[in-house]
Amino acid sequence: MxxxxxxxxxxxxxxxxxxxxxxxxxxxxxxxxxxxxxxxxxxxxxxxxxxxxxxxxxxxxxxxxxxxxxxxxxxxxxxxxAGTVAGDDLLAEVAQLRAELDLLKREFRRLATGG
CATH class of the missing domain: 2.60.40 (Immunoglobulin-like)
Known part of the structure; x- marks a missing residue:
């Protein structure tokens, strides 16, 4: 899909x-x-x-x-x-996305290894 x-x-x-x-x-x-x-x-x-x-x-x-x-x-x-976005807002959003991606990668690896 x-x-x-x-x-x-x-x-x-x-x-x-x-x-x-x-x-x-x-x-x-x-x-x-x-x-x-x-x-x-x-x-x-x-x-x-x-x-x-x-x-x-x-x-x-x-x-x-x-x-x-x-x-x-x-x-x-x-x-x-939208609107006026401070550079810090964008950096915080990227940091949050990276943290979520790291969590997903860890969980995927755990599931892939049967752990």
């Missing part, structure tokens, strides 16, 4: 999803909480058009990271930057 993002326009995140079957649930999360369920429309054999209208709460001053999730799998991420 792969997702190709077409970006955000008029507050709606769009893209195409290639999958053998329609996913049961496709959602957008922000800070660990589901903020919207994405809409799916068949766009051809094994291709689905995806659209998710973003709520105003995630389009706000600062840096916001959104994840497109199906089940427990992250298909894509989207970073929104």
């Amino acid at each position: 792969t997702f190709e993002s077409h970006g955000v326009s008029a507050g709606c995140w769009t893209g195409t999803l290639q999958s053998d079957r329609r996913p049961a649930s496709l959602s957008v999360t922000h800070r660990g909480a589901v903020v919207v369920q994405a809409a799916l429309r068949e766009a051809g054999p094994g291709v689905w058009a995806v659209s998710a209208g973003l709520p105003p709460s995630v389009i706000d001053n600062g840096v916001h990271s959104l994840l497109l999730v199906v089940g427990d799998s992250v298909l894509a991420s989207l970073t929104l930057v």
